[in-house]
Amino acid sequence: MIVLCTRIVQMCIAKSTFRMHNKDGAIAPASIYASVWVIPAMTQDSEAESPNPYGIMERLADLHVHSLASDGALTPFQIVEAAFRKGLAAVAIADHDTTLGIDEAIGAGNQFGVEVVPAIEISAIHGDRTEVHVLGYFIDHRSPVLQEALEVLQIARWERGRRMVERLNEAGVRVSFDRVAQIAAGGAIGRPHVARALCEVGAASSMDSAFGKFLQEGGVGYVPRHKVSPHEAIGMIKASGGVACCAHPVKLKNEALLVEMVEMGLRAIEVYHPDHSPATSRYYRRFAEKRGLIITGGSDAHCFPNDIRPGIGDIAVHYEAVEELRNASALGPASNEDKPSFPRTRESTFVMDDD
Numbered sequence: 001m002i003v004l005c006t007r008i009v010q011m012c013i014a015k016s017t018f019r020m021h022n023k024d025g026a027i028a029p030a031s032i033y034a035s036v037w038v039i040p041a042m043t044q045d046s047e048a049e050s051p052n053p054y055g056i057m058e059r060l061a062d063l064h065v066h067s068l069a070s071d072g073a074l075t076p077f078q079i080v081e082a083a084f085r086k087g088l089a090a091v092a093i094a095d096h097d098t099t100l101g102i103d104e105a106i107g108a109g110n111q112f113g114v115e116v117v118p119a120i121e122i123s124a125i126h127g128d129r130t131e132v133h134v135l136g137y138f139i140d141h142r143s144p145v146l147q148e149a150l151e152v153l154q155i156a157r158w159e160r161g162r163r164m165v166e167r168l169n170e171a172g173v174r175v176s177f178d179r180v181a182q183i184a185a186g187g188a189i190g191r192p193h194v195a196r197a198l199c200e201v202g203a204a205s206s207m208d209s210a211f212g213k214f215l216q217e218g219g220v221g222y223v224p225r226h227k228v229s230p231h232e233a234i235g236m237i238k239a240s241g242g243v244a245c246c247a248h249p250v251k252l253k254n255e256a257l258l259v260e261m262v263e264m265g266l267r268a269i270e271v272y273h274p275d276h277s278p279a280t281s282r283y284y285r286r287f288a289e290k291r292g293l294i295i296t297g298g299s300d301a302h303c304f305p306n307d308i309r310p311g312i313g314d315i316a317v318h319y320e321a322v323e324e325l326r327n328a329s330a331l332g333p334a335s336n337e338d339k340p341s342f343p344r345t346r347e348s349t350f351v352m353d354d355d
């Protein structure tokens with residue numbers, strides 16, 4: 001019951017964050033991209049036996065989830081299991097600068113009947129300081145060209161983690177790099193791992209305060225990241241046969257840069273994201289439509305306990321987005337036999353409409 005209440009509170013927060021409308025029991029919108037579905041959260045102890053426990057009519061996909069392979073809290077297997085319980089048709093494992101979680105997720109996908117989109121989220125920097133996150137969908141995650149480039153990023157992340165800890169130690173904050181590496185569990189080291197170590201030793205009371213006190217630019221533990229340009233990030237994704245997509249474009253606040261990225265080969269844009277208000281999503285949807293970009297969306301879930309941000313499947317797009325991404329990738333259109341079959345059932349009761 002406590003779990004249920006907690007989830008209800010979380011969903012209420014999510015609802016107010018996204019200004020979600022319940023459209024009088026609305027069924028599928030006229031345009032497949034007119035809306036994004038928000039699925040009611042499930043309790044953790046639910047005994048759902050089959051996909052689509054809430055009777056969602058459309059097949060849905062959460063195209064942005066982080067696993068333990070980068071800075072998420074769940075294993076790739078657990079993510080796919082959660083996607084199954086949520087009734088999703090597909091989920092994209094999009095870890096920061098690593099593809100280490102993809103094989104495990106694909107294995108779990110075969111077991112649960114959930115399609116796993118092999119993906120990545122590459123952290124790039126434009127100019128001196130503008131962070132640009134580039135998602136890559138349907139990448140060949142075993143491509144040697146991609147893996148070589150990612151190895152450089154992994155080493156740089158490892159070194160950066162070491163330097164952050166050194167700087168904190170010099171300032172009298174006792175965190176150990178071994179613990180940070182342990183928290184990262186062999187995945188790509190990032191500031192969230194250092195922040196968790198800071199919380200453990202009592203130097204910060206929460207992840208937010210760890211960032212605010214130590215890890216933001218100007219903080220004693222801050223070390224700038226190895227720089228990859230958006231051009232290089234898009235190039236890495238294209239070289240591995242994938243489709244490049246701008247993640248949470250609202251963080252860029254730079255339409256000229258987005259236009260440049262389209263010229264560099266960007267083919268998709270993440271219109272639906274927890275940081276996007278309905279007006280923001282509307283803005284980027286128009287941007288996408290004007291330039292013929294594929295519209296994507298996802299929860300960007302990291303799934304830490306007590307996380308009030310959306311969980312897996314709380315933001316999802318229609319499965320057609322997956323087909324469009326696959327068609328635009330080096331894989332090309334899938335044959336009918338390759339397509340996973342999922343039952344279509346009753347309509348959803350929740351829909352977020354950004355019109």
Ligand SMILES: [Zn+2]
Nearest residue numbers: 121133247248
């Ligand atoms: Zn991001």
Ligand SMILES: [Zn+2]
Nearest residue numbers: 064066121300
């Ligand atoms: Zn992300």
